[in-house]
Amino acid sequence: MSVGRRAAAAAILVIGLTAAPASASTASQTGADPSAFVSDDEMPAFYTPPEQIPGERGAIIRSEPMTYYGDALHVSELPGTATRMMYTSRDRGGSPLAVTGTVIVPDEPWTGDGERPVIGYAVGTQGLADRCAPSYAGAYGIEYEVVLMRNLLDQGYALAITDYEGLGTPGPHTYMNREVEGKAVIDSVHAARNLPGSTLAADGPVAFVGYSQGGGGAASAAELSRTYAPELDVKGTFAGAVPADLEALVANIDGGFNSMFTGYTVAGMADGYGIDTDPILNDAGEQYLDDVRDSCTLDLPKYGFRPFTSLTTDGESAAELFRQQPFADVVAEQRIGERRPEAPVLVYHSALDEIVPYETGRTLARDWCDLGARVTFKTDLTPGHFPAYVAASPTVNAFLDDVFAGKTTSSSCWRL
Template identity: 50%
Template sequence: MSPSRLTAGLAAAAAMLLIPFSAPAAQAAEDLPPFYQAPATLPANNGDVIRSERLGYLLDPAAVKDLAYTSTRVLYRSTNRTGRAIAVSGSVIVPKAPWVGKGTRPVIGYAVGTQGVGDACAPSRQFSQGFEYESIFMAGLLARGYAIAMTDYEGLGTAGLHTYMDRESQGHAVLDAVRAAQRLAGTGLSSTSPVGLYGYSQGGAGAASAAELASTYAPELKIKGTVAGAVPADLRALPGAIDGTLYSEFTWYAIAGLSASYGLDINDYLNDAGKKMLARVSDNCVFDLLGSAFTKSSDYTADGSSLGQLIEREPFKTMIAEQRIGLRKPSAPVLLTQSLLDDIVPYRVGRQLTVDWCDRQANVRLSTNATPLHVGGMLNNATEVYGFMEARFAGLPAASSCWRL
């Protein structure tokens, strides 16, 4: 077996077993592959394609997937939290078989779950250079004839640190990926294509945020529904749930990503060990979890505060509050899935998001399960999406669970 195939195999096993696998370190802007480097002048409109190229798969060296799908890597225009135009990368995958359902082929705005914060973690790169675990869940959607527009998010693959868990940036990136897919030549997609939004965990936040922002940011999109699982709608709940656990690194992703989005130097709040931890984590992918597993954030801050305590103070308090999902009404029906036994996003967070949206007269259904752990809940989310989306694309009414909350 070649080194590249062995590497890919190890990565695949790591994804399924949650064993850490070290991906290549993030690169400085000037060292990024040429495709991911933004031009000096961006196109005029959000969702405009800057450049595109064929997307190959490391685990498909014979290009068998080319017989079934047209796979394209894209760089497109989006906007960050402040409204500044940025370049974001992503992937557009369209089945070659003719669409046989009602109307035109739907496109799923696919918001990926946690990949990490290093540039090498970008899904559009992992397809070709490693193992992208979301491909397992994409397969069923593609099999049903849906096109997929998957964003890498701001700073994941492109210049700058990935703004992990930034509500507006992630929502914009998801919506603009759909726009890019509809404008990409040769896909058969257009502005009339029905749209579904889908994601779990970080992807759940991205899809839920996109659902909230669509009516004002991308009102022309024909969004029919959203499926979002284990949505970290209130980030205040996360440090207490995962600090000192296997998933301690996720708190570092969030604090580093949001600090980058707000132009805050987080180093001012860290001791020497914390600065070293931050520098290391800033290059990490999700498979590197064990490098900081079971560490307590209070051991790395300048004054011994935990990250949970730190985010209750300014400027972090305002930063975290502005990421709250549930304060704006989604314009189309939403299915939320949440496990009672989720060990990362507490069940109460998912339920409260449902209550918040119901209070705003949204059509939302909460599907509760008892599948163990955060990873287990992903399976429920991935199986429930099919029936929900098929019904939405068929124009059937969506049931709401607001009456029983």
């Protein structure tokens, strides 16, 4: 069976079994009853940061072994040794921030040239509730991104998987906040190397990989690493379905099946920048944001088909809100494509993506080209946002093979 077909089969298994109950063994790992995944009443104590957070970026605050299941029936585990961690990153103001995540290192020895590469893996949209954190959901076997994670582990790469700011840990998840997401991805790589007993080389090769929200996180890490972490030996970045233009994103999905992500984006901007939405949203709108703040991606059917015009006091759409203050400057700050990545990038986007507009990905690639970056733009024809993610593995593998081997990647700038 091909890599793509195996990935598709794995995705079906993960999604199709998400309603299955978690086992008692998983509960013992997280310190919570399995029903806690549903109720989100209280996260395990692991996710509560100490009063004093170490100042060094990537410093380990605490860690513990975990099992990262590949499906909700716990038939399979991701191939490698998994460790849940809490580490130091930076918030938007530059202050130390406690972030959780997972490190998975393949058990098989690295057989490639040099040191084992570390992938700063940026996950796609998980939700806004603490229980959506990948380091938590993975212990229950209901993390849908195991498809690409497993593929990368099979190639021998170590994964540093951030939960981002506010997923698992106290405080709001600052969804789609470009800078804090990129820094959380970068600092997860440092943290992976700082784990007690880590076998990962401090100066080994690094790449960033992500799709959807994760495409934004990986792209942001690519842009920031040159100045934020020049010590990292970044070889390249795979950024798929990047929501580089948030106004275009919400205009595309507002009122449709995927409109919950509009709510996520508005909440992420408001929570990340302290925007008071009381004068902007009506009572139904405030209730809707409260509801989606306590949801995960699997709740999508519950919160779809809600036009944002029905949630605002003046009947404005989310895109119209994003063109006005107090949102306009905040949304502009999230634009990806205004800073040049130092290492090669592969921008991957399905022409049939129903969530993140294809033209957004193409514009991002063109913007980076204009800044002098080395950009490969890959158009996929898989119908649908998530199916295109499932189909991405061969493209990811070929790109990482090339950048870790030091080969010159193809440039698409001449045709964009």
